Structures are given as structure tokens and as C-alpha cells.
Amino acid sequence: xxxxxxxxxxxSVYGHITIDQIMAVDEFPPNxxxxxxxxxxxxxxxxxxxxxxxxxxxxxPTALCGFVGNDFPKVFTDIITSKGVITDEFITMDGQCTAQxxxxxxxxxxxxVFFYQGPQGSxxxxxxxxxxxxxxxxxxxxxxxxxxxxxNIMRSxxxxxxxxxxxxxxxxxxxxxxxxxxxALKLSDIFxxxxxxxxxxxxxxxxxxxxxxxxxxxxxxxxxxxxxxYVNGKVTKIPVIKARRTVDNTGAGDAYRAGFYAGKYNGxxxxxxxxxxxxxxxxxxEETGALSNLPTLDMVMERADRxxxxx
Ligand SMILES: Nc1ncnc2c1ncn2[C@@H]1O[C@H](COP(=O)(O)OP(=O)(O)OP(=O)(O)O)[C@@H](O)[C@H]1O
Ligand SMILES: [Mg+2]
Numbered sequence: 001x002x003x004x005x006x007x008x009x010x011x012s013v014y015g016h017i018t019i020d021q022i023m024a025v026d027e028f029p030p031n032x033x034x035x036x037x038x039x040x041x042x043x044x045x046x047x048x049x050x051x052x053x054x055x056x057x058x059x060x061p062t063a064l065c066g067f068v069g070n071d072f073p074k075v076f077t078d079i080i081t082s083k084g085v086i087t088d089e090f091i092t093m094d095g096q097c098t099a100q101x102x103x104x105x106x107x108x109x110x111x112x113v114f115f116y117q118g119p120q121g122s123x124x125x126x127x128x129x130x131x132x133x134x135x136x137x138x139x140x141x142x143x144x145x146x147x148x149x150x151x152n153i154m155r156s157x158x159x160x161x162x163x164x165x166x167x168x169x170x171x172x173x174x175x176x177x178x179x180x181x182x183x184a185l186k187l188s189d190i191f192x193x194x195x196x197x198x199x200x201x202x203x204x205x206x207x208x209x210x211x212x213x214x215x216x217x218x219x220x221x222x223x224x225x226x227x228x229x230y231v232n233g234k235v236t237k238i239p240v241i242k243a244r245r246t247v248d249n250t251g252a253g254d255a256y257r258a259g260f261y262a263g264k265y266n267g268x269x270x271x272x273x274x275x276x277x278x279x280x281x282x283x284x285x286e287e288t289g290a291l292s293n294l295p296t297l298d299m300v301m302e303r304a305d306r307x308x309x310x311x
Contacts, residue, residue: 015048015143054258251290
């Protein structure tokens with residue numbers, strides 16, 4: 001798939017590109033019993049897609065680097081390309097199935113999730129090292145996906161003028177282990193996590209606070225309580241920016257990261273860029289699904305404006 005961008009990427013994003021199947025049942029069935037699904041919705045998802053599509057729609061020249069199977073729906077590809085995402089390293093693997101999240105909610109709002117990793121979960125097996133866009137980008141963001149594959153790319157694109165962001169998300173607890181985590185952290189300039197993920201980061205680094213994390217910058221988001229930036233042992237509290245309404249928090253963290261890159265692309269400081277991230281996330285929570293309420297940069301800046309330059 002050829003990209004229609006002539007400008008080089010500012011940002012390259014690695015992460016899952018996923019088909020989300022979201023279903024509702026009245027009650028979860030016991031073993032060996034089937035139950036009718038009351039509603040079903042199929043959406044594009046995955047950390048890679050969410051961050052790349054949101055960043056691109058804010059005007060950041062963004063490459064999405066990753067793998068899908070040939071079952072990946074054309075309507076989803078159209079969503080990615082219509083936002084101007086650079087797709088020359090968005091690779092379809094013949095004979096493979098795309099990563100898939102099967103999300104089932106019951107009447108009591110209990111949720112069961114089955115996640116099929118797809119080719120991103122074992123990207124080394126493809127024998128295709130996607131590093132062309134990363135090697136031209138100012139920021140390279142690594143979210144969910146195979147640790148060894150990402151560590152290898154981090155090593156080969158590491159450069160004084162390039163920022164590597166490490167954001168293992170929920171896979172920090174299981175897919176990553178101490179040794180791989182420490183290796184990736186050493187290669188990174190920025191570490192992102194949410195408050196649940198920070199527990200594993202502290203465990204792996206044997207630290208009592210994220211301010212001890214050896215990255216130029218660590219960022220921890222705490223849902224509606226806002227977020228914190230840790231630089232050189234100093235903590236800065238980033239305020240939450242009020243949403244018009246809160247419907248669904250899914251993808252808030254991914255939107256926050258995309259907004260951060262939009263801030264950096266437009267020349268803002270790290271702190272102001274995180275505020276722009278929080279403003280972007282405030283739109284993501286207003287509708288169901290991570291990509292259903294994408295704001296323009298103007299809309300984001302209007303919400304961020306009164307906080308900028310003050311922290
Ligand atoms: N209800 C809310 N209203 C406004 N902003 C919110 C709300 N919830 C989250 N945010 C913003 O989004 C940021 C990230 O949220 P959160 O910590 O929930 O991410 P996350 O757990 O990684 O989410 P996900 O993995 O689903 O993307 C927060 O720091 C905050 O700025
Ligand atoms: Mg998250």
C-alpha cells in the first residue's frame with residue numbers, strides 16, 4: 001500500500017492493528033453452554049491504529065508500522081488512509097489473521113476479553129524489519145507488540161536526534177519481563193504508562209517511584225484524575241481537561257499520546273504538549289470507541305489554550 005505523503009514522517013508508531021468484535025450477552029454461559037449474542041459491533045482498534053490515526057488527524061505526519069492479515073477489512077484500511085497515515089510499512093501478511101479482540105459484556109457490565117495477537121505478536125517470524133519510517137522520524141513510539149522485535153528496531157534507529165518512546169501498555173505485566181523491559185527502557189527517551197501499568201514498571205526497575213525511572217521523561221496517566229510527568233526526579237501534575245460528557249474511556253490513553261505528538265510537532269514544550277494530549281483525550285471519552293470522536297487540532301487547542309505556558 002503506497003502512502004500519499006511526500007513529507008517524511010515526524011512520528012512512527014508501532015503497535016497492534018486490531019479488529020475489535022464487541023458483543024453483549026445477558027449472562028455469561030456456563031462451560032459447554034451456548035448463549036445468544038444480543039448485539040454485535042465490529043470496530044477498528046489496537047494501540048498502533050489508535051495512536052497513528054489520531055495523530056495523523058491532528059496533522060502530524062505519521063507512519064503506522066505493523067502487520068495485519070488479509071482478512072483486514074477494506075473499510076478499516078480506508079479509515080487509516082483517509083486520515084493521511086503513511087502506510088508504506090503497513091503490511092498485509094498473506095494467509096494470516098489480523099489481531100482480534102473479542103470483547104463480551106454482560107448485563108452487569110462484567111467484561112470478558114479474548115485477544116488474538118495476530119502477526120504483530122510474533123513480528124520476528126515475518127522476517128520483515130520495518131524501520132524505514134522510524135529511521136526518518138523525530139519520534140518513534142513503541143506500544144503493544146513483540147518485545148524482541150521492538151528492541152531490535154529501537155537499537156537500529158537509536159539516534160541523538162530521535163526520541164524513542166516506550167509504551168508497553170497492558171502487555172507490560174505479561175508479554176514483557178524484567179530483562180526485556182530494562183533493555184527497552186535503556187534504549188528509550190520517554191516512558192509512558194497508566195497507573196495500573198506503573199506497578200509493573202516499579203517492580204521491574206526495583207523503584208519506589210516513577211521519578212527514579214531512568215528515561216529522560218516518564219509519563220503516567222491516571223484516568224479522570226489527570227496525569228503526571230517525571231523529569232530528573234521532578235514531578236509535574238498535568239491537569240485533566242474537562243470533557244463535555246464521559247461515555248467511554250477506551251482509547252483515552254492512546255488519544256493522550258497522539259495529542260502529545262501534535263504538541264511536539266507544532267513546537268510546544270513537553271509540558272504543554274502533554275496538556276495538548278490531555279485535551280485530545282477529553283474528546284476520546286465523549287463517544288464509544290477510540291476513534292469515533294476525532295477532533296481537529298483547532299478543537300484541541302481551544303480546550304488546551306487556557307492551561308498552556310502556565311506549568
Ligand atoms: N473522564 C475523563 N475526562 C477527561 N479526560 C480524561 C478522562 N479520562 C481520562 N482522561 C484523560 O486521558 C488520559 C489517559 O487516560 P487513562 O489513564 O484512563 O488512559 P489508559 O488507562 O491508558 O486508557 P486506554 O488504555 O483505554 O487508552 C488522562 O490522563 C486524562 O488526561
Ligand atoms: Mg492505555
